[in-house]
Structure formats: structure tokens, C-alpha cells
Amino acid sequence: MADEMGIFETMYTMRAMRRLKPDPVPLETIRKILEAGTQAPSGQNLQAWAFVVLQDPDKKKFFQERYHKAILDRFGEGMTPDPNDTSSFARTVRSALHLAEHMHEAPVLLLVCGKRDWPFAVPKDKRVGHAPPSYGSIYPCVQNILLACRALGLGASLTTMHQMFEDELHQRVGIPDDYGVVATIPIGFPSGKFGPVKRRPAPDVTHFDTWGQHQPA
Numbered sequence: 035m036a037d038e039m040g041i042f043e044t045m046y047t048m049r050a051m052r053r054l055k056p057d058p059v060p061l062e063t064i065r066k067i068l069e070a071g072t073q074a075p076s077g078q079n080l081q082a083w084a085f086v087v088l089q090d091p092d093k094k095k096f097f098q099e100r101y102h103k104a105i106l107d108r109f110g111e112g113m114t115p116d117p118n119d120t121s122s123f124a125r126t127v128r129s130a131l132h133l134a135e136h137m138h139e140a141p142v143l144l145l146v147c148g149k150r151d152w153p154f155a156v157p158k159d160k161r162v163g164h165a166p167p168s169y170g171s172i173y174p175c176v177q178n179i180l181l182a183c184r185a186l187g188l189g190a191s192l193t194t195m196h197q198m199f200e201d202e203l204h205q206r207v208g209i210p211d212d213y214g215v216v217a218t219i220p221i222g223f224p225s226g227k228f229g230p231v232k233r234r235p236a237p238d239v240t241h242f243d244t245w246g247q248h249q250p251a
């Protein structure tokens with residue numbers, strides 16, 4: 035496996051890889067990816083992440099069935115694009131549907147969890163129910179994991195639809211109440227091709243000194 039990609043090439047070619055082969059990913063590779071995740075920064079360096087590595091076929095199938103239903107409930111049964119539609123949106127929808135139908139075939143579904151924490155802006159007397167996980171402290175870890183997968187030649191994508199069945203997921207996997215699931219990352223060897231990614235040019239979203247001023251004075 036190529037482990038030597040430069041950081042910029044890794045970032046610039048890290049597409050959401052939703053078409054994965056079922057071939058197993060070695061445990062030492064998974065450990066290396068998670069090690070990379072844990073190098074991320076976090077608020078107060080609390081490192082409030084935890085990982086659940088789903089490999090059990092029944093648990094993956096449970097996840098896939100709920101995820102697929104959540105996607106169809108959210109976007110509608112008729113979400114399949116016209117086969118002649120080659121737009122970027124249509125391709126994303128097709129690949130998202132493919133993932134929803136085949137997620138359980140990925141060798142690993144990685145649940146990245148975060149300890150629940152109230153945002154400072156919510157005063158103590160206004161807090162009801164569970165706090166959300168501190169997303170800002172977990173997403174750098176998620177990004178490190180995605181980059182590590184790419185650098186090691188593995189396909190991965192960031193998904194969040196588990197939110198639609200999170201209580202059931204907690205019960206099924208035994209996740210304690212004081213943790214929330216921030217992202218689910220299916221990981222495996224890629225069937226599709228990597229990058230380059232298509233993004234809005236940075237100068238279009240950059241402002242110098244005053245909003246709207248796209249060039250430095």
C-alpha cells in the first residue's frame with residue numbers, strides 16, 4: 035500500500051469513496067488509521083473521541099437497513115436520477131444510493147463517537163435532555179481518519195444519516211448515553227477512482243479586511 039503520498043496530493047484527491055470492495059482491511063491498518071485520528075486537535079485537548087469498529091455481519095446489516103430506510107425517508111423513494119443525467123449532483127445521488135444499498139458489504143463501518151458536552155452559549159438553566167457531542171472537537175479527528183485512509187489507498191466517506199436511528203444504534207452496539215455518534219465512516223478498498231475533488235475556488239470565498247473585497251488592498 036502506498037504510504038508516501040504528500041499531504042496536498044492526499045487532500046486534493048480525497049473524494050467521498052462510496053463504492054468499496056468487500057475485501058478485509060488488516061487490523062493493523064485500522065489501528066494505524068485510528069492512531070492518525072487521535073493525533074487531531076480538540077478543545078482543551080480533552081480528546082473526547084471513541085471509536086466503534088463494526089465488522090460483525092449482523093451489526094453491519096442492521097446499520098445498512100436502518101441507514102437505507104433513513105435515506106429513502108429523508109430524500110424520497112423517487113430520488114434515483116434519470117440514467118442520462120451526468121451532472122455532478124446526479125452522480126453524487128447515485129453514489130450515495132449505492133452506498134445505502136451496499137454499506138453492509140464494506141469490511142468496516144467505523145463509528146466515530148464524541149463525549150456529549152453543552153456548548154458554552156447554552157446557559158446551565160436552559161439545558162434539557164442530552165447535550166450534543168462537541169462536534170468541533172471530533173471533526174478534526176474524523177478528517178485525519180479520512181486523510182489517513184486516502185494516504186493508505188483505502189476508500190472512505192463521511193456519513194451522518196445514523197442520526198435518524200441513533201437511539202436504536204446506541205442500544206444495538208452498547209454505546210453509553212454520555213457519548214453521541216458524530217460520523218459513520220464505511221472503509222474498504224476502493225472500487226471507484228480517487229479524485230481530483232471539485233470545489234469552489236478559494237479566492238471566491240476569501241475576503242481581505244472587508245467582506246466582499248476579494249483582493250488584498
Ligand SMILES: Cc1cc2nc3c(=O)[nH]c(=O)nc-3n(C[C@H](O)[C@H](O)[C@H](O)COP(=O)(O)O)c2cc1C
Nearest residue numbers: 048049050051126130133191192193194195231232
Ligand atoms: C457533515 C457531513 C455530513 C455528510 N453526510 C453524508 C451522508 O450521510 N451520506 C453520504 O453519502 N455522504 C455524506 N457526506 C459526504 C458529502 O456528500 C461529500 O463530502 C460531498 O458531497 C463532497 O463529495 P466529494 O468529496 O466526493 O467531492 C457528508 C459530508 C459532511 C461534511
